[in-house]
Amino acid sequence: MAERSLGEFEQLVLLACLRLGPTAYTVSVVDELARRAGREVTHATVYVALRRLQEKGLVESTLGSATPERGGRPKRLFRVRPEALPALEEARDALLAMWNGLDLSRAT
Amino acid sequence: MSPPLPPWWARALLRRLLPADEIATVLGDLDEGFVQRARERGGRAARRWYRREALAYVLRVGLPRGASSLGATEAASMTREIRIAARALRRRPAFSLVVVLTLAVGIGTNASVFGLVDAVLFRPLPVEDPANLIEVYGSSERDGNAGGMFQGFLSLSYPNFVDLREGASTLDGAFVHSQWSVSVAGDGEPERVEALYVSGSFFDVLGVSPLLGRGFRPDEDRQPGADALVVLRHGYWERRFGSDPAVVGRTLRVNGRPLEVVGIAPPGFRGPRTTQMPDLFIPVSMIVDVPPWGPLWQNRGLRLFNVGARIADGRGLSDVRAELSVLGRRLAELHPESNRDRGLQVLPLAEAKAGPNQRAFLGRTGLVLLSVAGLVLLVACMNVGNLLLARGLSRQVEFAIRTSVGATRRLLIRHLVTESALLFALGAGLGVGGSLLTLGALDGLRSPAFGGMTLDVGMDLRVLTFALASTLVCMLLFGLGPALRSALTPAGTLRRGGSGLSGGHWLRDGMIVGQVALSVVALTAAGLFLRSLDASMRIDPGVDLEGLGMLSVDPTAQGYEDDELRLFYRRLVEETEARAGVVSSALGSLRPLSAGPLRRATRIDEDPSDAGVGHLVRVESVSPGYFATLGITLEEGRLFDDGDRQGAPSVAVANGRLIELLWPGREALGQQLVLGLVDDPLEVVGTTATAKAASLTEDPQPVLYVPLDQIPTPAAHLFVRGRTASGLDEARAAVRTLDASLPVYGVTTGEGLLADALWTARATAWILTVFGLGALFLAAVGIYGVVAHSVRERTREMGLRIALGAGRGSVVASAVGRVMAAATVGAAIGLAAALLATGAVADLLVGVNPHDPGTLAGVTAGLLFVAAIAGFLPARRATRVDPMVVLRTE
Numbered sequence: 001m002a003e004r005s006l007g008e009f010e011q012l013v014l015l016a017c018l019r020l021g022p023t024a025y026t027v028s029v030v031d032e033l034a035r036r037a038g039r040e041v042t043h044a045t046v047y048v049a050l051r052r053l054q055e056k057g058l059v060e061s062t063l064g065s066a067t068p069e070r071g072g073r074p075k076r077l078f079r080v081r082p083e084a085l086p087a088l089e090e091a092r093d094a095l096l097a098m099w100n101g102l103d104l105s106r107a108t
Numbered sequence: 109m110s111p112p113l114p115p116w117w118a119r120a121l122l123r124r125l126l127p128a129d130e131i132a133t134v135l136g137d138l139d140e141g142f143v144q145r146a147r148e149r150g151g152r153a154a155r156r157w158y159r160r161e162a163l164a165y166v167l168r169v170g171l172p173r174g175a176s177s178l179g180a181t182e183a184a185s186m187t188r189e190i191r192i193a194a195r196a197l198r199r200r201p202a203f204s205l206v207v208v209l210t211l212a213v214g215i216g217t218n219a220s221v222f223g224l225v226d227a228v229l230f231r232p233l234p235v236e237d238p239a240n241l242i243e244v245y246g247s248s249e250r251d252g253n254a255g256g257m258f259q260g261f262l263s264l265s266y267p268n269f270v271d272l273r274e275g276a277s278t279l280d281g282a283f284v285h286s287q288w289s290v291s292v293a294g295d296g297e298p299e300r301v302e303a304l305y306v307s308g309s310f311f312d313v314l315g316v317s318p319l320l321g322r323g324f325r326p327d328e329d330r331q332p333g334a335d336a337l338v339v340l341r342h343g344y345w346e347r348r349f350g351s352d353p354a355v356v357g358r359t360l361r362v363n364g365r366p367l368e369v370v371g372i373a374p375p376g377f378r379g380p381r382t383t384q385m386p387d388l389f390i391p392v393s394m395i396v397d398v399p400p401w402g403p404l405w406q407n408r409g410l411r412l413f414n415v416g417a418r419i420a421d422g423r424g425l426s427d428v429r430a431e432l433s434v435l436g437r438r439l440a441e442l443h444p445e446s447n448r449d450r451g452l453q454v455l456p457l458a459e460a461k462a463g464p465n466q467r468a469f470l471g472r473t474g475l476v477l478l479s480v481a482g483l484v485l486l487v488a489c490m491n492v493g494n495l496l497l498a499r500g501l502s503r504q505v506e507f508a509i510r511t512s513v514g515a516t517r518r519l520l521i522r523h524l525v526t527e528s529a530l531l532f533a534l535g536a537g538l539g540v541g542g543s544l545l546t547l548g549a550l551d552g553l554r555s556p557a558f559g560g561m562t563l564d565v566g567m568d569l570r571v572l573t574f575a576l577a578s579t580l581v582c583m584l585l586f587g588l589g590p591a592l593r594s595a596l597t598p599a600g601t602l603r604r605g606g607s608g609l610s611g612g613h614w615l616r617d618g619m620i621v622g623q624v625a626l627s628v629v630a631l632t633a634a635g636l637f638l639r640s641l642d643a644s645m646r647i648d649p650g651v652d653l654e655g656l657g658m659l660s661v662d663p664t665a666q667g668y669e670d671d672e673l674r675l676f677y678r679r680l681v682e683e684t685e686a687r688a689g690v691v692s693s694a695l696g697s698l699r700p701l702s703a704g705p706l707r708r709a710t711r712i713d714e715d716p717s718d719a720g721v722g723h724l725v726r727v728e729s730v731s732p733g734y735f736a737t738l739g740i741t742l743e744e745g746r747l748f749d750d751g752d753r754q755g756a757p758s759v760a761v762a763n764g765r766l767i768e769l770l771w772p773g774r775e776a777l778g779q780q781l782v783l784g785l786v787d788d789p790l791e792v793v794g795t796t797a798t799a800k801a802a803s804l805t806e807d808p809q810p811v812l813y814v815p816l817d818q819i820p821t822p823a824a825h826l827f828v829r830g831r832t833a834s835g836l837d838e839a840r841a842a843v844r845t846l847d848a849s850l851p852v853y854g855v856t857t858g859e860g861l862l863a864d865a866l867w868t869a870r871a872t873a874w875i876l877t878v879f880g881l882g883a884l885f886l887a888a889v890g891i892y893g894v895v896a897h898s899v900r901e902r903t904r905e906m907g908l909r910i911a912l913g914a915g916r917g918s919v920v921a922s923a924v925g926r927v928m929a930a931a932t933v934g935a936a937i938g939l940a941a942a943l944l945a946t947g948a949v950a951d952l953l954v955g956v957n958p959h960d961p962g963t964l965a966g967v968t969a970g971l972l973f974v975a976a977i978a979g980f981l982p983a984r985r986a987t988r989v990d991p992m993v994v995l996r997t998e
Contacts, residue, residue: 025137027137027141043141043164043165044164044165045168047169048168067140069140070136070139070140071139074132074136075137
């Protein structure tokens with residue numbers, strides 16, 4: 001599953017998209033990452049991650065509505081595709097397995 | 109109020125760099141974020157955010173896209189273009205070599221000269237916010253030209269500085285700085301170095317943070333002799349201590365006093381002067397250790413200090429000038445004995461950093477050098493343009509063939525531009541390399557001019573940028589034109605055998621005219637300065653320097669004082685003269701043909717504390733044998749002898765100029781004068797002729813000789829004249845015999861002193877000569893190249909003419925005739941320009957008329973001769989062609 005392996009940031013982005021559901025786009029993902037994961041990132045970083053995920057076939061995008069705030073420009077909305085779920089679960093399981101039983105206060 | 113908007117340029121940039129189908133959504137996302145932040149945190153914060161976001165997009169999306177869109181094919185095709193261009197250049201190795209060398213010479217010399225001038229005049233000092241720093245000087249109504257360089261900027265005394273610091277509300281922080289030679293011992297050989305005595309606030313006001321340790325605190329300059337600290341210059345720390353950080357905290361003995369090393373200055377910092385490089389920074393209260401003036405440093409009449417300051421926030425230079433002019437007047441009223449007729453003047457640090465009294469001279473010299481270097485670059489570029497054009501024109505047939513088999517004009521232009529660019533790149537690379545070596549060789553050079561100017565030059569970003577920028581400009585002006593021109597092949601050229609395009613003649617003739625003109629100016633400048641140098645070398649200094657040896661000692665730094673010092677001096681002369689091989693020896697306090705401190709001399713009937721009387725004179729403390737050793741002849745009265753020692757009546761010997769100033773039209777012998785503020789009058793017992801004192805090109809200067817035993821100086825120069833050689837070995841041995849731990853420095857000969865005095869004139873003359881010859885060489889090569897190609901073009905025509913009976917000679921003559929016509933016009937223009945240019949630098953020249961007809965005529969004739977040869981050779985070669993061969997190829 002090499003070409004489906006997920007970087008740490010890509011995982012965060014995917015999870016944010018899952019949480020946001022149909023309203024996932026660059027701005028909302030940036031906000032969600034800041035609010036929930038405490039990660040302040042630029043639009044460009046999320047943009048690049050979403051495009052990469054799109055190339056890997058893990059998300060798909062559609063054009064959404066325009067608003068006056070956006071100068072009448074449409075949004076590009078992203079939706080997580082089912083293909084992404086096994087990859088996410090695999091990543092989570094790997095991480096949890098490594099964490100299991102580890103006590104950081106006695107680790108070193 | 110209209111709502112805040114995102115920066116338009118950021119949006120434009122994004123529009124250019126993003127993929128077309130993403131522009132709308134990305135800009136929309138950013139707009140949303142912008143509006144939200146504008147609402148929450150205001151327009152400025154929102155704009156700041158937008159800029160950051162746009163930059164992130166540019167870096168992470170735009171640039172990678174741009175790079176990859178060049179793609180494999182684009183990169184490959186660019187490499188191919190370069191390879192084709194390189195091949196084309198390799199096919200004509202002589203041509204390519206000449207062009208590259210020509211460009212290298214032009215760009216290299218320009219970069220070198222710029223590096224030199226920049227280091228001294230332009231480059232901002234490595235301090236914080238240099239634009240807000242100024243220097244304050246005294247101004248005087250009276251002391252017009254007290255000698256040579258002086259432009260009216262006087263140092264200030266310490267009490268005046270304190271009044272200035274307390275009283276100026278337009279200044280935020282001020283400091284003094286004063287450079288002196290000191291002896292350093294401890295952790296190595298004793299040596300003499302330069303030390304800058306500064307206020308405690310020095311580093312703070314300049315905004316300079318030390319590399320290691322600390323600077324000085326503002327209060328560390330109050331108690332005389334109390335702040336035994338020193339900060340080392342970075343280069344000195346490298347040289348003497350091998351960059352050992354453990355030096356901080358160690359002790360250094362400076363003039364006998366132990367000072368604690370508290371810090372190392374950052375690299376590149378050398379104080380507020382670009383022409384000096386002090387090795388030590390010491391709090392000013394320690395200046396008491398520097399004889400003879402040190403202990404008197406707080407005397408209001410003793411002007412020892414330069415003053416720097418920072419303009420307060422919200423104030424400007426004119427505010428400072430206004431306030432200080434009032435302050436100066438107030439000080440003159442409050443302290444008339446020292447400040448009468450004196451005011452305060454202000455210079456921005458940017459103008460003062462080369463030394464305020466030297467700035468005008470250095471500025472003019474710099475301008476001359478830059479102008480000439482620029483001229484040479486211009487000549488080089490015109491040459492190259494010429495050659496490229498000629499070569500392009502001679503490839504018309506090739507281009508016509510290529511066009512006829514389908515190559516587009518755009519492709520041809522691209523090939524030619526690539527070739528030009530490659531030539532310029534190679535020339536610039538070679539030139540920058542050469543200038544790196546030149547600047548490296550000049551770095552650290554100590555010029556004896558202006559009492560030891562030290563250069564700190566090198567290839568840095570500024571010089572590199574200048575070199576690249578000038579290369580780019582030259583390429584755009586001179587490289588592309590010919591390339592584009594020659595690609596504009598009109599149809600039908602093929603049929604006519606390639607001789608169709610004749611419009612190039614005007615351009616080529618124009619370039620010959622221009623180059624000859626520029627060469628005339630450059631060579632005239634060189635010629636005049638060479639003659640000026642020659643005239644300077646023949647100036648009679650008035651003292652006999654041939655066969656003289658000189659070395660310097662600083663006994664007070666070793667602890668000698670008062671009677672011990674006098675005894676040392678007397679014994680030194682005795683010891684030296686006792687040696688076999690020594691004809692005579694003497695001590696003097698000042699170096700011949702070198703600037704020295706001036707003191708005020710007033711007649712006995714005048715009030716010496718009145719700052720409005722008296723004259724500034726050069727005072728030399730000498731041993732009795734000085735006059736004989738240096739060949740100064742007595743005119744009236746007597747010279748010094750062993751009886752003129754401390755305790756005996758105070759005497760002096762005056763030169764002609766001094767007598768003119770103090771006792772015009774009167775008998776000098778027996779007259780009395782007072783030096784400075786000392787009460788003890790001196791009686792004139794002898795007079796001498798007026799010799800050159802501080803420089804070879806000065807107006808006559810007043811000089812007063814006093815017996816060394818009566819007015820001993822802390823340091824002195826030992827002069828020695830040997831039977832066969834200069835006697836320096838004997839002199840050194842004498843010093844060692846008396847005191848083996850006393851450092852000896854400044855060892856030189858009379859010839860060396862003369863050479864030092866001529867240093868600037870010599871350097872200028874030689875630099876201009878190199879440039880002038882370079883210009884001549886370039887012009888010659890250019891003419892040769894142009895004629896060669898022009899004649900090559902017309903080979904068929906010439907062959908026909910010869911076949912039809914015209915003599916070869918007449919064919920050559922017509923070719924040369926064209927060149928000479930253009931060259932003559934060029935020479936005429938050049939002469940006119942040279943007359944204008946040299947008139948402007950007339951006062952830098954010595955003993956030669958700036959419009960000297962001999963030089964002008966010689967240069968013009970020489971150039972025309974060279975032009976004739978340069979035109980004759982290729983023309984003659986072309987006529988060797990067999991007319992039958994030419995006709996057959998038709």
